[in-house]
Amino acid sequence: MRRAREWAPALVVFVFVIAVWEGSISAFHIQQFLLPRPSEIVKTFWTARHTLWPAGWYTFKEALGGFFIGSALGMVTATVVGRFKNFGTAIMPIAIAANAVPIIAFAPIFGAWFGEVSPHSKIAVAAVLCFLPVMVNTLRGLSSANPRQIELMRSYAASELEIWRRVRVPTALPFVFTALKVASVLAMIGAIVGEYFGGAFNALGVLINSDAQIFDFVTAWAGILVASLLGLALYGAVAGTERLVVRWAPDTRGA
Amino acid sequence: MSVVEIKGVTKTFAQGNVTALENIDLELEPGEFVSLIGPSGCGKSTLLRIIGDLTPPTSGTVTVNGKPAKQARGDGDYGIVFQDAVLFDWRTVAKNIALPLEMLGWDRDKRKARVETMLDLVELRSFAEHHPWQLSGGMQQRVSIARALAFEPALLLMDEPFGALDEMTRERLNLELLSIWEKLGSTVVFVTHSISEAVFLSTRVVVMSPRPGRIAGHVAVDLPFPRTVETREEPRFFELVTQVRELLRKRGEHLLPEEAAELL
Numbered sequence: 001m002r003r004a005r006e007w008a009p010a011l012v013v014f015v016f017v018i019a020v021w022e023g024s025i026s027a028f029h030i031q032q033f034l035l036p037r038p039s040e041i042v043k044t045f046w047t048a049r050h051t052l053w054p055a056g057w058y059t060f061k062e063a064l065g066g067f068f069i070g071s072a073l074g075m076v077t078a079t080v081v082g083r084f085k086n087f088g089t090a091i092m093p094i095a096i097a098a099n100a101v102p103i104i105a106f107a108p109i110f111g112a113w114f115g116e117v118s119p120h121s122k123i124a125v126a127a128v129l130c131f132l133p134v135m136v137n138t139l140r141g142l143s144s145a146n147p148r149q150i151e152l153m154r155s156y157a158a159s160e161l162e163i164w165r166r167v168r169v170p171t172a173l174p175f176v177f178t179a180l181k182v183a184s185v186l187a188m189i190g191a192i193v194g195e196y197f198g199g200a201f202n203a204l205g206v207l208i209n210s211d212a213q214i215f216d217f218v219t220a221w222a223g224i225l226v227a228s229l230l231g232l233a234l235y236g237a238v239a240g241t242e243r244l245v246v247r248w249a250p251d252t253r254g255a
Numbered sequence: 256m257s258v259v260e261i262k263g264v265t266k267t268f269a270q271g272n273v274t275a276l277e278n279i280d281l282e283l284e285p286g287e288f289v290s291l292i293g294p295s296g297c298g299k300s301t302l303l304r305i306i307g308d309l310t311p312p313t314s315g316t317v318t319v320n321g322k323p324a325k326q327a328r329g330d331g332d333y334g335i336v337f338q339d340a341v342l343f344d345w346r347t348v349a350k351n352i353a354l355p356l357e358m359l360g361w362d363r364d365k366r367k368a369r370v371e372t373m374l375d376l377v378e379l380r381s382f383a384e385h386h387p388w389q390l391s392g393g394m395q396q397r398v399s400i401a402r403a404l405a406f407e408p409a410l411l412l413m414d415e416p417f418g419a420l421d422e423m424t425r426e427r428l429n430l431e432l433l434s435i436w437e438k439l440g441s442t443v444v445f446v447t448h449s450i451s452e453a454v455f456l457s458t459r460v461v462v463m464s465p466r467p468g469r470i471a472g473h474v475a476v477d478l479p480f481p482r483t484v485e486t487r488e489e490p491r492f493f494e495l496v497t498q499v500r501e502l503l504r505k506r507g508e509h510l511l512p513e514e515a516a517e518l519l
Contacts, residue, residue, distance in 0.1 A: 146341065148337050148339060148341040149341055149343065151309055151337075152335065152337070152341050153358075154309060154328075155307055155309065155328060155333070155334075155335045156331060156354075156355050156358040156359075157328055157329040157330075157331065157358075158358060162358070166343075166354075167343070170343070170345040173345075246345075248344055248345040248346070248386050
């Protein structure tokens with residue numbers, strides 16, 4: 001019941017925006033190819049399901065691969081960097097500078113490295129996009145343990161490993177999940193944009209790109225809808241996992 | 256045998272070349288409740304941390320239960336309570352209290368039984384499955400005390416444990432702490448900068464003076480037990496408070512005005 005009340009305002013806004021969209025197309029005679037009606041998009045989402053949905057699944061798998069590889073590498077790197085302070089001071093400025101690089105610009109180069117049509121180049125783009133936020137946030141999480149808690153553990157003669165397991169990791173988890181949620185969105189972006197520079201004929205990014213080129217904007221929009229739903233699904237899966245793992249955190253409630 | 260024996264302990268901090276403690280000698284007998292009192296910068300917290308082997312002394316020796324402090328820490332000979340409760344948000348109240356028991360390798364059933372005893376002791380039984388952030392400051396500090404005492408250490412170190420609490424909660428926890436102490440008979444080292452709290456709780460008050468940190472004197476507190484709310488109204492209580500205050504003032508002529516004000 002409380003849930004319904006929390007979601008209600010967002011739902012109202014959503015319905016309102018769709019209605020305005022639909023209505024203004026009739027009212028201002030907006031051309032179909034400039035902005036299709038939401039009802040047309042949804043219709044195409046269904047009629048073109050035999051091409052769009054498998055394409056979405058294909059691209060989703062790339063995004064998922066990149067998400068897992070990039071996030072795992074990010075966490076492992078942060079753990080190593082957090083353990084060895086000197087290494088950390090050497091690598092952190094580079095990581096922060098690298099974070100400012102528009103990584104998506106590398107997509108054509110990754111195509112050359114890992115094969116333009118091959119899914120590997122898209123996985124690579126998604127992985128690189130996921131890597132940095134996960135690494136930086138994990139590192140921040142691991143190093144934001146309360147010094148008093150560490151001191152308390154030392155009063156129990158705890159080893160460094162024990163302190164890591166019982167203090168540093170639980171402290172870092174909310175930070176890690178914040179980064180994973182960001183990464184889940186980035187992974188989908190990375191896979192689709194990667195496909196704009198070339199990919200398998202049945203990949204979602206390729207379909208959206210070619211539909212737009214032949215002015216079939218309704219199908220392009222329907223493709224974007226597929227991408228959005230899959231992106232939401234991945235985000236939701238991460239957020240759901242967070243609720244299971246970080247059950248204790250006061251700020252995951254209702255947030 | 257003394258529970259704590261401090262001999263010639265000096266602590267200098269390299270940063271700023273500060274002498275926090277100079278040539279401290281102190282012995283604690285079993286069952287004593289000793290308060291360390293003094294203005295900020297007198298090294299009382301540093302001394303507590305040296306006893307707990309959380310900071311090494313620059314020179315001098317500390318023995319706890321007849322062992323070097325480092326070994327005593329390894330053997331789990333003391334429990335510690337900080338100014339903040341320092342609870343783990345990801346653990347329930349019961350699990351927080353069980354933490355030292357897990358570290359000592361107690362099995363599940365033994366842990367469970369002890370946690371229940373401790374929950375009763377601090378009267379938090381119905382909050383066992385709550386998380387720390389669902390409790391008030393005073394309740395959190397009671398969990399922290401239960402955790403420190405869960406493995407029945409011979410020595411309890413307390414670093415201004417009630418400093419962050421309001422006056423009423425503080426006085427209530429003072430009473431609770433005393434009743435727990437009388438039940439368990441541990442030796443307590445209690446750092447505070449409240450004169451009345453020190454006198455009310457202790458069997459002995461150790462007055463310290465700053466720059467460098469030294470022991471200015473001892474005041475034996477002969478108020479009878481059990482101490483109650485009325486104890487704070489007895490003439491003897493005021494005499495002892497005055498005695499501690501005089502010691503602080505005599506040694507504190509070179510105090511900064513705000514440090515002096517803090518003690519009055």
